[in-house]
Amino acid sequence: MNLPQIHLDPDILFTVGPVPVSNAMLSAFFVSFLLIVLGILVKTRIALIPGRLQMLIEIIVTFYLEKMEMALGSEKEARRLTPFxxxxxxxxxxxxxxxxIPLLGSITAGDVNxxxxxTAHYSLTIALTVLGLVSVHAIVFLKAPLRHLGNFFKFHLLFKMKSIKELPMVLIEIFLGLMDIIGEIAKLVSLSTRLFGNMFAGEVVVLIISSLLFATQFLFPIPFIVLSILSGFVQAFVFSILLGIFMSGTWNGIKEKAY
Structure with a gap:
């Protein structure tokens, strides 16, 4: 039995100046290249009668557009966030x-894949989450800075009290507003960690099963590979939907009636 070495850090392939380039980073660049090629193919093949690829993309976009419209309550605003x-x-x-992808996972440079x-490395999942949550906070802040800040720092409620009896409720609202800041950080950590943990665990399971015995390299991993494929689609759906819900929640925050 020859178990592979399992570690969280990706393998470094080479460096560009002071910047190390890992296999996870190279894979992310390759995914970006595939998406660019996909975008060019879809754009050049757009037709009144859609082909299979165009139909698939239209189904995906329409699905997310409907979900974002339900979350935001406006098709116009949904069209702004749906592309992201x-x-x-x-x-x-x-x-x-x-x-x-056949053979792709077995390509090595020396002893390194x-x-x-x-997504089995934390950098990509947290980068996508930070990009989504921070960008929507920045956009909302630019649209309505005082109201957006007022959702977290509710000290203005002290000046709207009509009697001293309202003070306990006002203090609770101020405390809950400050707790929302912690909630935003928790969204970032939980969303990125959920995707990373599931994909890393799935990758480790397949590696261990494949390395137990020579015979297990071929038939035994197949159920786990199928499960990993299904999990990959489910995790992508869950991650994108939750990110859309979190972003729409922040976006809707400035619509709520101020106290």
Whole structure:
């Protein structure tokens, strides 16, 4: 039995100046390249009577557009956020299945695998989450800075009290507003960690089963590979939907009636 070495850090392939380039980073660049090629193919083949690829993309975009419209309550605003959510969903689903592409996962440079599931490294999942949550906070802040800050720092309620009896409730609202700041950080950590943990665990299970015996390298991993494929699609769906819900919640925060 020759168990592989399992570690959280990706393998470093080479460095560009002071910047190390890992196999997870190279895989993320490769996923971006595939998405660019996909975008060019879809754009050049758009027709009144859609082909299979165009129909698939239209189904995905329409699905997320409907979900975002339900969350935001406006088709106009949903159209602003949907392209980002769809892009994230495609990045995650392709990243999840990348090393399951035949022969791709077995390409090595020396003793190091050239490609690694990008979402099995924490950097990509947290980068996507930070990009989504921070960008929507920045957009909302630019649209209505005082109201957006007022959702977290509710000290203005002290000046709207009509009697001293309202003070306990006002203090509770101020405390809950400050707790919302912690909640935003918790969203970032939980969303990125959920995707990373599931994909890393799935990758480890397949590696261990494949390395137990020579015979287990061929038939035994198949159920786990199928489960990993299904899990990859489910995790991409869950991650993108939750990110869309969190972003729409922040977006809707400035619509709520101020106290």
């Amino acid at each position: 959510i769809v892009t994230v969903a495609l990045i995650v689903v392709i990243s999840n299945q990348l090393t399951l 050239l490609f690694k599931t990008p």
